[in-house]
Amino acid sequence: MKRPVQTLLLALTGAGLLHTALFTDIYLRYVKAGLRPLLIASGVVLLLLGLAAAVTRRPAPEDPEDAHGHDHVGDAHGHDHVGDAHGHDQVRDAHGHDHSGAPRIAWLLFLPALSLLLHAPPALGAYTAARSNDKPVAVQKGFAPLPATSPLPLTLTDFTKRVQQDRGRAIKNRAVRLTGFVTPAGEDGGWYLTRIIFSCCAADSQTVKVRVYGSEAPPADTWLAVTGTWHPRGTLGTRTAEAALDVRDARPVAPPVNAYTDDLPLTPS
Amino acid sequence: MEKTDELVGVAEGAATVALGPPVRRVRPRPLGAALALTAGATAVLLLAGTAWLHHPAVQAWHTVCLAITVQALPFLLLGTALSGAINAFVPADLFTRVLPKRPALAVPVAGAAGAILPGCECASVPVASSLIRRGVTPAAAFAFLLSAPAVNPVVLTATAVAFPGSPAMVAARLVASLATAALMGWLWLWLGKEEWLRPLLRHRHTGHRHGHSRWTEFRLGFQHDFLHAGGFLVLGAMAAATFNIAVPRSVLDTFSGSPWLSVLFLAGLAVLLAVCSEADAFVAASLTGFSPTARLAFLVVGPMVDVKLIALQAGTFGRAFAWRFSTATTVVAVAVSVLTGGVLL
Numbered sequence: 078m079k080r081p082v083q084t085l086l087l088a089l090t091g092a093g094l095l096h097t098a099l100f101t102d103i104y105l106r107y108v109k110a111g112l113r114p115l116l117i118a119s120g121v122v123l124l125l126l127g128l129a130a131a132v133t134r135r136p137a138p139e140d141p142e143d144a145h146g147h148d149h150v151g152d153a154h155g156h157d158h159v160g161d162a163h164g165h166d167q168v169r170d171a172h173g174h175d176h177s178g179a180p181r182i183a184w185l186l187f188l189p190a191l192s193l194l195l196h197a198p199p200a201l202g203a204y205t206a207a208r209s210n211d212k213p214v215a216v217q218k219g220f221a222p223l224p225a226t227s228p229l230p231l232t233l234t235d236f237t238k239r240v241q242q243d244r245g246r247a248i249k250n251r252a253v254r255l256t257g258f259v260t261p262a263g264e265d266g267g268w269y270l271t272r273i274i275f276s277c278c279a280a281d282s283q284t285v286k287v288r289v290y291g292s293e294a295p296p297a298d299t300w301l302a303v304t305g306t307w308h309p310r311g312t313l314g315t316r317t318a319e320a321a322l323d324v325r326d327a328r329p330v331a332p333p334v335n336a337y338t339d340d341l342p343l344t345p346s
Numbered sequence: 347m348e349k350t351d352e353l354v355g356v357a358e359g360a361a362t363v364a365l366g367p368p369v370r371r372v373r374p375r376p377l378g379a380a381l382a383l384t385a386g387a388t389a390v391l392l393l394a395g396t397a398w399l400h401h402p403a404v405q406a407w408h409t410v411c412l413a414i415t416v417q418a419l420p421f422l423l424l425g426t427a428l429s430g431a432i433n434a435f436v437p438a439d440l441f442t443r444v445l446p447k448r449p450a451l452a453v454p455v456a457g458a459a460g461a462i463l464p465g466c467e468c469a470s471v472p473v474a475s476s477l478i479r480r481g482v483t484p485a486a487a488f489a490f491l492l493s494a495p496a497v498n499p500v501v502l503t504a505t506a507v508a509f510p511g512s513p514a515m516v517a518a519r520l521v522a523s524l525a526t527a528a529l530m531g532w533l534w535l536w537l538g539k540e541e542w543l544r545p546l547l548r549h550r551h552t553g554h555r556h557g558h559s560r561w562t563e564f565r566l567g568f569q570h571d572f573l574h575a576g577g578f579l580v581l582g583a584m585a586a587a588t589f590n591i592a593v594p595r596s597v598l599d600t601f602s603g604s605p606w607l608s609v610l611f612l613a614g615l616a617v618l619l620a621v622c623s624e625a626d627a628f629v630a631a632s633l634t635g636f637s638p639t640a641r642l643a644f645l646v647v648g649p650m651v652d653v654k655l656i657a658l659q660a661g662t663f664g665r666a667f668a669w670r671f672s673t674a675t676t677v678v679a680v681a682v683s684v685l686t687g688g689v690l691l
Contacts, residue, residue, distance in 0.1 A: 078573070083569065083573060086573065087569065087572075087573075090419075090576075094416070094419065097416070104416065106409065106413075107409065107412055107413035107416045107417065108413060108416055108417045112417065112420065115420035116416065116419070116420060118420065119419055119420040119423045122423060122427075123423070126565065126568065126569055126572075129565055130565075130569060133562070180573075180574055180577070180661075181577075182574065182577030182578055182581065182661060183573035183574060183576060183577040184577065185576075185577045185580040185581055186573065186576045186577055186580055188580060189411075189412055189415045189416070189580060189583075192408070192412055193412070193416070197412075198405050198408040198409045198412060199405060199409065200409065201406055201409055201410075202402070202406075203402070204402035204403060204405070204406050205406050210598065210599070210632070212632055213631075213632060213634045215510075275625070276504075276508075276625045276628035276629075277417060277621075277622050277624050277625030277628075278413040278414060278416070278417035278622065278625065279409055279410050279413035279414075280410050280413055280414050280417075280586065280587070280590055280619065280620065280621055280622070280625075281619075281621045281622070281625040281626070281628060281629045283628075283629075283632050
């Protein structure tokens, strides 16, 4: 890989990272929010590296004769200088053993860089949720009384805990509002309200689901705020109770900024 | 994505042929080729973006692949910066002075030193390679390479958070990871051959050279290591994303019944999924159907061997090394996990 291409690649990768993490919220589709400072710092470092590579001139005596006479010596001893001259790359590539010029594999880095800049794929959605296990819900010992607000905004996890673990059955007959996206249940035309959660990046995603009864399945991946009451199935307050909702009202909402946490939704600014 | 891939390869081949010795002095040509390539890749992305790019499986693959790459880039950058700094600024004899003279003793010391590199596995590969180039015995560098992603405070804290109320899991992970790293270092002393490593690593002629600016050496080394490892990272991320999409999580439960099969299955899963070591404890915690020992195997194997790491190691140390080392590490890690799990969990 030639020096100008390396420069371009470094700058593009840096720009891609800054584009996703600094100027937009796109990075939240792929990694946890806490990585943002690291991504911005990486973008700046890569841009600086690219800039430094662009402005530094190669030392004068390294031109043609050097490129011819010196590189075989360099090869044999294995201590040729990194990116000495692009003539070296050529010879090395032709001989099929690259020692220290940026090797061909680096071309692959163009893919994520361009993808970040031009074609950022959407956040994970119903396709992934339909194929994953439910995230196990942590056991909670005591439950505080529910606030009197109606409908009461709850996260999918909190709703599941209330249904399956709260012996006081405070959730009974309460109107709650849950936010998530639609995942079709498949077999019977039913559907789930789902959130995908990840602890580091989209590769370790986990899914929380609440079954929704009483309405036709909206298109997959639609973000909804659903108001309703617990769908009585099983014994409330025990493991037999299904985390399910009888829907009264479902209205489309914009995907929240924090789509990858099971928190109450933050609407995009 | 495969389509774009091919295009890149073809375009590169063409550039190499076209820029043979006679035209080598023409300066603007490489930049022109790069621009043409970029434009071509963009066009392919935009045109192909009509149909198959929008299939949910392809989109999910693209998302996971990009997520693994983006998540790993800062750590890879940290690792390659450290590696560049070690090459350019650290005196050649520092490591040989600090580490015990006898390689058999240097191995466990280097393994324990892994605790000071916070971050996940991508950072430790370039650092280990620069340690070898600075004269550290490869066995000790490999012990460091294996232990660093698993025993640093960030990862152990994440493990404690993911397994609330079972500190034994944190202890078991620490003990099993250190033991595996040390055993692999000693195994290398016993059976390892230097000719499996790439020639550059064998000759050890790198480092600061008199009359060159240390800063320039640092920058060029950093840049080269990053581009090199970054390419392999993308390759590994592609492989990991493929398995991530192809293996639905609901398949897992079928293997959870048998204690022996489940250990092997989760070890294999750790290799294929390539989850970052800072997050794998959360994945392990979600595999509720499996025994604690099987989950420990997942936590011990994951940071040491996975498809992303195999790609990085093949690029950094050479292919002959990578497959031998990864196979041996998997076997040792599973055995150590079973023993540790039997005692502690």
